Amino acid sequence: MSAQSPLLSSERAELKRHIREVPDWPKPGILFYDITTLLQNAGAFARLIDLLSERYVGQQIDVVAGIEARGFIFGPALAYRLNAGFVPIRKPRKLPSKTISIQYALEYGQDTLEMHADAVRPGQRVLIVDDLIATGGTALAAAQLIEKTGGTVAEMAFIVELTFLQGREKMNPYPVFSLLQYDK
Ligand code: AMP
Numbered sequence: 001m002s003a004q005s006p007l008l009s010s011e012r013a014e015l016k017r018h019i020r021e022v023p024d025w026p027k028p029g030i031l032f033y034d035i036t037t038l039l040q041n042a043g044a045f046a047r048l049i050d051l052l053s054e055r056y057v058g059q060q061i062d063v064v065a066g067i068e069a070r071g072f073i074f075g076p077a078l079a080y081r082l083n084a085g086f087v088p089i090r091k092p093r094k095l096p097s098k099t100i101s102i103q104y105a106l107e108y109g110q111d112t113l114e115m116h117a118d119a120v121r122p123g124q125r126v127l128i129v130d131d132l133i134a135t136g137g138t139a140l141a142a143a144q145l146i147e148k149t150g151g152t153v154a155e156m157a158f159i160v161e162l163t164f165l166q167g168r169e170k171m172n173p174y175p176v177f178s179l180l181q182y183d184k
């Protein structure tokens with residue numbers, strides 16, 4: 001890993017202060033971590049991108065792959081700083097050219113992620129980015145999609161990790177990094 005400044009607990013608390021917690025959204029019993037309040041603060045957003053880019057600069061990241069939709073917010077800013085390309089991993093039927101897809105299980109039913117078949121070349125090192133890891137189902141599907149292209153998942157990076165849902169355990173063998181952890 002490149003030289004990184006450790007994330008102090010005071011700094012973690014300061015970033016968390018910018019994340020709005022919305023109870024019972026989108027349905028009763030869910031505490032929603034709303035990152036739009038962090039984005040709208042210039043200093044907090046800059047610090048976030050600085051922290052992520054410090055971690056990955058020098059790691060030969062060829063492509064940052066963002067998961068729809070909030071991975072599209074952080075991913076391109078990070079890709080710019082890493083001198084990497086950006087690839088969108090999308091919900092079904094959004095991409096115009098030839099796609100590859102993967103289905104994954106939700107709590108009820110299933111969902112699908114797609115990407116352009118030629119978006120990642122074999123051997124490229126890919127950093128997957130999303131705002132939050134909960135159960136990990138989405139991120140695991142994204143990693144498997146990258147593997148289908150022959151790309152290598154260098155790491156998966158999240159702003160928020162809901163540690164009590166133990167999504168990280170499901171990600172083996174893919175390395176996981178999160179900036180802010182919540183244990184309930
Ligand atoms: P999962 O597949 O369970 O890890 O869910 C991750 C996806 O759902 C991410 O794209 C998140 O943006 C979204 N998500 C799940 N739970 C929450 C939550 N409590 N607050 C905000 N976003 C969430």
